[in-house]
Amino acid sequence: MNIQEVARRAAVSTATVSRTINGSDKVAPKTAERVRQAIKELNFYPNTNARALGSGRSRLYGLIISDITNPFFPELVRSFEEIAVEAGQEIIVANTGYDPKRTEMCVRRMLERKVDGVAIMTSEMSDPMAERLGQNRLPMVFLDTGVAGLATSNILLDYSRGVDAAVSHLTGLGHERIGFISGPRAFESTRMRSDAFLRALRQQGIAIRDEHLQEGNNHIDGGSLAMERLLQLEERPTAVLASNDLMAIGAVGAIHGRGLAVPRDFSVVGFDDIEISASIYPALTTIRLSRREIASCAFRALYAASHDRKMEGREYRIAPELIVRGSTAPPRLDCKRR
Amino acid sequence: MNIQEVARRAAVSTATVSRTINGSDKVAPKTAERVRQAIKELNFYPNTNARALGSGRSRLYGLIISDITNPFFPELVRSFEEIAVEAGQEIIVANTGYDPKRTEMCVRRMLERKVDGVAIMTSEMSDPMAERLGQNRLPMVFLDTGVAGLATSNILLDYSRGVDAAVSHLTGLGHERIGFISGPRAFESTRMRSDAFLRALRQQGIAIRDEHLQEGNNHIDGGSLAMERLLQLEERPTAVLASNDLMAIGAVGAIHGRGLAVPRDFSVVGFDDIEISASIYPALTTIRLSRREIASCAFRALYAASHDRKMEGREYRIAPELIVRGSTAPPRLDCKRR
DNA sequence: GTGATTCAGGATAACGTTTTCTTGCGGATG
DNA sequence: CATCCGCAAGAAAACGTTATCCTGAATCAC
Known part of the structure; x- marks a missing residue:
């Protein structure tokens, strides 16, 4: 036929x-x-293959993420797919597994499939690799990394906006000792979030104590461990900001495991607003990073660039938003006094 | 070039x-x-398109799921992708969003892309649609639905095995009143899991009380609500089996929200073993449905069928496995006595 | 009425592979 | 020495579209 x-x-x-x-x-x-x-x-x-061969356009966008198993990504993938299908395009997603070698393979596969553009939502992309991609004049969009250029755009997350709001929220409630659970130091995203936190504290005139800054692993168990360390401190913080929701959930677990309660004894704030955060008990106050918005920007960037390849890419800015739920409250008075 | x-x-x-x-x-x-x-x-x-056009083989498998946002799927997708890439194939995943119309579109897109086979891991596939697929002599594999036939295989989950183990575990601990939180009655998977539960109770000689069977919505909040209803019962169960982990997590939340504790006051068992279940507090005892195993069977089925299209499909059987963790314990004595 | 101008639609050359025939050619066989 | 065989490698026909030219008819201006 x-x-x-x-x-x-x-x-x-x-x-x-x-x-x-x-x-x-x-x-x-x-x-x-x-x-x-x-x-x-x-x-x-x-036959799509014949169409692509004849026209040179595959109607396919690539989406490179680190790991679909990381709860940050599913909603991003779904949104991106929805928007793409709406516009008569399809998507092909590849997991890098945080592994540069596999990332290389992913890129290669995208090139072989002759995708019309690729959204790179992971930071494992090394510069030489990005350059190789750029040479193919392939429309690209990066999240939080790289620079805009010919046919390549950039989505910037304004971490400070979100973190400032969270810290204000906590100080407004009366908290004066605020802890921070970061991701692995090696990650670029960790640095950005940590910096935003430190800046916010400084701005609000809150003293920064090194022992209140704990490193986690971006997973629940790492959040628990980091929280345990905070709990053992002589001068515990009364509130904790975790640099992603998973670690915040781990922190809540550790607190409950000690027979203490959230938000009675500790306030906890997460980051990302993954789906589960709204429905756990207590519901997590968190800084939302709208995946839908990211997906939408990414798509618009690729769509524009793939329809006019000599177009300069642009920068998109996304502001996180504080979602106040049940895991934050004023500190206990006896704590406050100490 | x-x-x-x-x-x-x-x-x-x-x-x-x-x-x-x-x-x-x-x-x-x-x-x-x-x-x-x-x-x-x-x-x-x-150029992959030219290759596919010339050879008639796209080296592409389709994976149709209902919603990547459902925590059951990410691990399945990742495993499937890993196995496929290992074998020099790629995958293209499509979300049906539980919507038959979109499912139809997904199928069409797969056909247009000339995939070498398609794994249908959702139950929105109506029979006529499945038939249309079959006419294209496309290798297929279904999860828990449909029948094996020419080039189409079938993965069967042996729910009873898992549920029996869970119920035995609970009765072994001394529980005599066991509740069940099911998914929406409309779903095929709900019926299968419920039936397995009722069979298990009967086998163990435990009385079945209608009010101990509550309907949830397969999400956390539905699990909470269902648990609330169980908590209001005069003769509460001392243990609860939820037909997925999300609802089990919701149930745990509801119990804690009432000032009670898991597993001290209630034992809770989940189903699926999604990633988060191992790291929440208390860690969830659950019936594991290995997504890796499902992915592996699905891939083997497609691979075999796509390399010999006149091959009869076969049935794969997967046995769930009980994972005992912290959310189950013997019932409180005062409850037991009552 | 003549030439210019549209405009629907046909012929056909790409597109970049794979695959089926062929074609030599060197070596084994009788 | 003639013949056959096996085998590496080339020529060229698919594969199913899209896109670039063309063509012929109809419309229009003058």
Whole structure:
């Protein structure tokens, strides 16, 4: 079943069938109708590979993430797919598994598939790799890394906005000792979030104590461990900001495991607003990083660049937003006094 | 950059280059080496679309799931991708969003992309749709639904095995009143899990009380609500089995919200063993449904069928396994007595 | 009425591979 | 020495579209 059979049945040339399928205005309404009829009768659907080969456009966007198992990503993937399908494109996602070697393979696969653009939502992309990509004049969009340039755009997360709001919220409640659980120091994203936190404290005139800064591993267990360390301190913080929700959940678990309660004894604030955060008990106060918004920016960037390849990329800025829920409250008085 | 340039540089024909790339044994070692050299020098990578068009094989498997946001799926997707990439294939995943109309579109997209096979891990697939797929002689594998046939296989989950183990575990601890939180009655998977539970109770000689069977929505909040209802009962169960982990987590939240504790006052058992279950507090005892195993079966089924299209599909059986963690313990004595 | 101008639609050459025939050629066989 | 065989490698025909030219008819201006 191919375009020729359709052409024969509709008594037109294959060119006309192709034009009809692609919605060209160079075909008379009644002819188009005849073609559509034939397509329906034969239950024809075009071969994407041939289309891509003929036109040079694959109608495919690549999405590179580190690990779909990280709860930050599923919503991003879903949003991106939804938007793409809406626009008649498809997506192909690849997990790098935080491994540069696999990242290289992912990129290669994208190139081989002749994607129309690729969204790189992970920081394992080394500069030489990014450059190699750039040489292919492939529309790209990075999250929080790289620089905009020819056909490559950039989504910047304004961490400070979110962290400032969170810290204000806590000081507003009366907290004066605020702890921070960071991700692994090696990660770029860790540095950005930590910096934003330190800046916020300084701005609010709160003293920074080194022992209140604990390193986690971006997972629940690391959050628990980091919280345990904070709990053993002589001068414990009364509130804790974790640099992602998973660690915040771990911190809550550690607190409860000690027979203490959130938010009675400690306030906890997360980061990301993964889906589960809204429904656990207590519901997590957190800094939302809208995955839908990220996906939308990424798509717009790729779409624009893939339709005009000599276009300069631009920068998109996304402001996180504080979502206040049940895990924050004023500190206990006896703590406050101490 | 195409195969011709490589051919010219290596002073061979395009056919030989193609053969070399595909590892044919019809090319002399030293010629192959020369070709590989040329490929490396030119930094050549083949065009997948042309390959697919020429050979009729896309090296692409489709994976249809309901919603990547459902924590059951990410691990399945990752495993499937890993296995596929290992074998030189790629995957393209589509979310149906539990919507039959979108499911139809997903199927169509798979057909257009000329996938070598499709794994349908969702139950929104209506029979006529499945039939339309079957007519294309496309290798398929279903999870828990449909029947094996020409080129279509089937993965069956042996719910009873897992549920029996869980119920035995609970009765072994001394529980005599066991509640059950099911998914929405409309779902096929709900029926299967519920039936397995009722069978297990009957087998263990435990009375079944209708009010101990509560319907949830497969999400955390539904689990909480269902648990609330169980807590208001005059004769509360002392243990609860939820038909997925999310609802079990919700149940734990509801129990804690009432000032009670798990497993001191209630034992809770989940189903699926999603990643988070191991690290929350208390860690969830649950019936593991290995996504890795499912992915592996699905891949094997597709791989076999796509390499020999006139092969009859087979049935794969997967036995869930009880993972005992911290959310189960003997019932409180005062409860037991009552 | 003549030439210019649209415009629908046909012919056909790409697109970059794979694959099926062929074709030499060197060596084994009788 | 003639013949056959095996085997590496080349020529060229698919594969199913899209896109670039063309063509011929109809419309229009003058």
